[in-house]
Amino acid sequence: MTKHYRTAKSGTVHALDEISLSLGAGEFVSIVGPSGCGKSTLLMLISGLIPVSSGSIKVGAKPVNGPVDATGIVFQRDVLLDWRSVLSNVMLPVEIKGLDQKAHQRKAMELLHSVGLSGFEEKYPSELSGGMRQRVAICRALVQSPGLLLMDEPFGALDALTREQMNLDLQRMWLRDRNTVLFITHSIEEAIFLSDRVVVMSARPGKVTEVLEIELPRPRGAYTRSDRKFVEYIERVRRCFLAQGILSEA
Ligand SMILES: Nc1ncnc2c1ncn2[C@@H]1O[C@H](COP(=O)(O)OP(=O)(O)O)[C@@H](O)[C@H]1O
Ligand SMILES: [Mg+2]
Structure with missing residues (x-):
């Protein structure tokens, strides 16, 4: 594609070159690459918000030709309202699509509970911290219950500690x-911490330069970050960027 x-x-801006990537059901895959790759x-291509120039994309068994449900x-x-x-921010997609309110409201409450936001249902976004807003x-x-969750640097605007906690919550x-x-994500560590596979991309036109299988036991925790294997994975990704001239040795 x-x-x-x-x-x-x-x-003409050649943004992506011959990308070929496939995700297994239930797999957690991260993409790291320099800005602008x-x-x-x-x-946006996978979500059907913009069209591909050549090739094709499928989500589930269905080819993507427009916004994917x-x-x-x-x-x-x-982007909360x-x-x-x-609660009504969480329910927005349910309203837009005219889905069953009652069943989804229960789901919404469960989700908020699972990220520690019980009791905040009737608060407004301006009353929440950055981490809480991103949880919402x-x-x-x-x-x-989407089959596919797409996340574009979701924790990029958070401070380092909140970000580490969000990684644990997401896991x-x-x-x-x-x-x-x-x-x-921009963060090599975050990608390795969260993923089953990490896809490393090159600078524009973006290409896949390396795919790493991350074989660290789950659940991963603070101790994972000092695991020798974890540090080796970081080194491998850093070497990819060094080889491309995106990072320098000193
Ligand atoms: N709507 C657009 N029109 C023209 N060029 C675009 C548009 N969106 C992105 N680009 C260009 O495509 C390249 C990839 O952008 P983007 O996907 O935002 O990269 P990344 O998210 O990796 O930082 C960049 O060079 C960017 O300037
Ligand atoms: Mg981006």
């Missing part, structure tokens, strides 16, 4: 529900 953008100013583009998306900015309560955004993406939710997840 490839993607070109046509622009008035700079002509086409990570967000890839996510069976995916939930979480962006770096939480400030005038709606926490994740609940909203999961409320209709717990994933271990419970086993959604298929495609997770985009």
Whole structure:
């Protein structure tokens, strides 16, 4: 699959080159790559928000030709609606799609409970911290039990400690529900910590340069970060970026 953008100013931008990637059901896959290598583009292509230039994408058994119903998306900015309560933000996709309110409300409450937001249902986004807002955004993406969860640097705007906690929370939710997840991040550590597989991309035009199977036992915790294997995986990804000139030795 490839993607070109046509622009008035700079002509054609070759964003993604010959990307071939397949996710197993229930698999957690991360993509790491330098800024501008086409990570967000890839996510928008998979969700059907923009069309491919050549090749094809399938979600489940269905080719993607337009916005895909069976995916939930979480962006770096939480894009909550400030005038709606926490619960009604989580229920937004249910309302838009006209799904059964009662059944989904129960699901929404369960999700909020599972991320420690019981009691916050009637609060407004402005009353929450950044980490809490992003938790609400994740609940909203999961409320209709999507087969595929797409996450575009969801924790990029959070401080380091909150981010580490969000990694643990996300892992717990994933271990419970086993959604298929495609997770985009700048952080090599975060990718390795969370994933079954880490896909390393090169600078523009984005290509897959390496795929690592992460064989660390789950659940992973703070101790995982000092595991010798964990540190070796980090080194391997760093070497990919060194080889591409994206990182330098000193
Ligand atoms: N709508 C667009 N029109 C033209 N070029 C775009 C558009 N969106 C992204 N690009 C370009 O495509 C490349 C990949 O962008 P993006 O997918 O946002 O990268 P990443 O998420 O990895 O930082 C960049 O060079 C970017 O400038
Ligand atoms: Mg991006």
